[in-house]
Amino acid sequence: MRSRGSSNxxxxxxxxxxxxxxxxxxxxxxxxxxxxxxVAGRMWQEAESRVYxxxxxxxxxxxxxxxxxVSETLKxxxxxxxLKKLSAIEKDLAAAKQQGFVSKEHSGxxxxxxxxxxxxxxxxxxxxxxxxxxxxxxxAWMQSGAALKKLEEEKGIVVRFVIGKSSNRGDRFDREIRxxxxxxxxxxxxxxxxxxxxxxxKIKSFFARAVESWDAQFYVKVNDDVYVNIDALGAxxxxxxxxxxxxxxxxxxxxxxxxxxxxxxxxxxxxxGDAKSYFRHASGEIYAISRALAxxxxxxxxxxxxxAHDDVSAGSWFIxxxxxxxxxxxxxCNSWSTGSVCAAV
Numbered sequence: 001m002r003s004r005g006s007s008n009x010x011x012x013x014x015x016x017x018x019x020x021x022x023x024x025x026x027x028x029x030x031x032x033x034x035x036x037x038x039v040a041g042r043m044w045q046e047a048e049s050r051v052y053x054x055x056x057x058x059x060x061x062x063x064x065x066x067x068x069x070v071s072e073t074l075k076x077x078x079x080x081x082x083l084k085k086l087s088a089i090e091k092d093l094a095a096a097k098q099q100g101f102v103s104k105e106h107s108g109x110x111x112x113x114x115x116x117x118x119x120x121x122x123x124x125x126x127x128x129x130x131x132x133x134x135x136x137x138x139x140a141w142m143q144s145g146a147a148l149k150k151l152e153e154e155k156g157i158v159v160r161f162v163i164g165k166s167s168n169r170g171d172r173f174d175r176e177i178r179x180x181x182x183x184x185x186x187x188x189x190x191x192x193x194x195x196x197x198x199x200x201x202k203i204k205s206f207f208a209r210a211v212e213s214w215d216a217q218f219y220v221k222v223n224d225d226v227y228v229n230i231d232a233l234g235a236x237x238x239x240x241x242x243x244x245x246x247x248x249x250x251x252x253x254x255x256x257x258x259x260x261x262x263x264x265x266x267x268x269x270x271x272x273g274d275a276k277s278y279f280r281h282a283s284g285e286i287y288a289i290s291r292a293l294a295x296x297x298x299x300x301x302x303x304x305x306x307x308a309h310d311d312v313s314a315g316s317w318f319i320x321x322x323x324x325x326x327x328x329x330x331x332x333c334n335s336w337s338t339g340s341v342c343a344a345v
Contacts, residue, residue: 116156117156117215117216117217118152118156118157118158118214118215118216118217119155119156119157119216119217119218119234119237119238120156120157120158120216120217120218120219120220120233120234120237120288121157121158121160121210121213121214121216121218121219121220122157122158122159122160122220122222122228122233123160123161123162123188123206123207123210123219123220123221123222124137124142124159124160124161124162124222124223124224125162125199125202125203125206125221125222125223125224126161126162126163126224127163127194127224128163128166128173128176128177128194130224131176131180133224133225134161134180134224136345137224137227138184138186140227141227141228141229141230142159142186143159144184144186145184148186151230155230155234156216156234157230157233157234158214158216159186159230160186160187160188161186161187161188161224162187162188162190162202162206163177163187163188163189163190163194164189164190164191164192164193164194164195164198164202164205165189165190165191165192165193165194166193166194167193167194167195173194177189188206188209188210188213190202190205190206190209191205192205199310200306200307200308200309200310200313201306202310203221203310203313203314204297204301204304204306204313204317205301206221207219207221207289207294207297207298208294208297208298208301210294211291211294211295211297211298212298215291216291217237217241217290217291218237218246218288218289218290218291219288219289219290219291219294220233220237220286220287220288220289221284221286221287221288221314222285222286222342223284223285223286225344225345226285226286226333226342226343226344226345227342227343227344227345228286228341228342229340229341229342232330232339232340232341233341233342236248236328236330236331236341237288240290240324240326243290243324244290244292245290245292245293245321245322245323245324246288246289246290246293246323246324246326247282247287247288247289247290247293247315247318247323247324247325247326248282248287248288248289248326248328248331249282249283249286249287249288249326249327249328249331250282250283250285250286250287250327250328250329250331250332250333251280251281251282251283251325251326251327252280252281252282252283253277253278253279253280253281254277254278255276255277255278256269256272256276256277256278257269257276258270258276264308264309265308266307266308266309266312267308268307268308278312278315279315279316279319280315280325281311281312281314281315281316282311282314282315282331283311283331283332283333284309284310284311284314285331285333285342285344286331286333286341286342287311287314287331288331289314289318293317293318293321293323296317296318296321297317300317304316304317305317328341
């Protein structure tokens with residue numbers, strides 16, 4: 001015979017399972033609550049950290065966005081780098097304008113702000129074996145020594161002989177020029193080969209060297225068989241300081257000769273059209289160009305076309321540019337009159 005207690009336990013077999021289920025649910029609820037509190041705390045901390053980081057990034061970058069991704073941050077940095085580069089380019093452009101590509105007076109931004117800009121640099125084109133010509137020029141109009149320096153200081157005109165180097169570098173011809181220059185100090189010695197067929201390249205190199213070496217309003221090319229009236233030259237140049245791009249000389253044109261045996265043969269005759277006539281250009285005895293044009297030659301020297309004759313070559317460099325061609329009768333050296341700039345000798 002079983003007792004009542006035993007009978008009750010046997011008669012309600014699911015009671016213990018329900019009790020255990022209630023215990024498990026309570027424990028699970030406790031753990032869930034704790035997990036929820038933990039996760040909420042972590043999320044709150046992360047949210048606070050994110051807000052702090054965003055505010056800090058906004059403060060450092062100056063951007064007011066509510067959120068800034070890594071890619072956006074990189075874009076901001078790249079943009080700032082581009083702005084720096086753009087600023088540098090704008091400075092270079094301003095410097096180029098200051099150097100004469102636009103009409104602008106000499107200002108304190110130049111490398112030598114306290115030094116007055118010269119009026120002209122005159123290059124006398126000479127060659128080997130013509131020392132007598134050079135000595136005659138020194139005595140007649142160029143001056144030498146202290147007088148040459150005085151010409152530069154008082155009238156703002158620099159005068160130099162221009163010559164290249166022998167194809168056999170360092171030979172007797174180069175040594176003679178080097179010795180002569182050591183006594184007179186009045187040469188521009190170019191790296192170009194000194195040869196008749198290289199004359200046009202030599203003129204191009206002279207303008208490039210001169211504009212890089214001296215800050216002047218004008219650059220003048222003269223042959224070494226020409227007498228120059230320095231005062232008249234200075235007066236003519238000074239009358240055109242208001243023009244930014246000037247090509248001044250005894251302007252001419254003429255026939256292009258295609259016969260190889262002709263004295264003035266032009267190998268590129270076919271480039272001048274069926275009429276075979278040269279464009280307007282200054283006679284080669286003497287002509288002047290303004291600073292902006294000399295700079296144009298210096299910058300574009302490698303790609304400027306040269307022809308058989310240096311005066312034609314120089315004229316071709318300014319075709320297509322906004323240049324004032326000044327036909328000045330006083331630059332025509334075949335006749336001498338009062339106020340003439342030059343005379344052929």
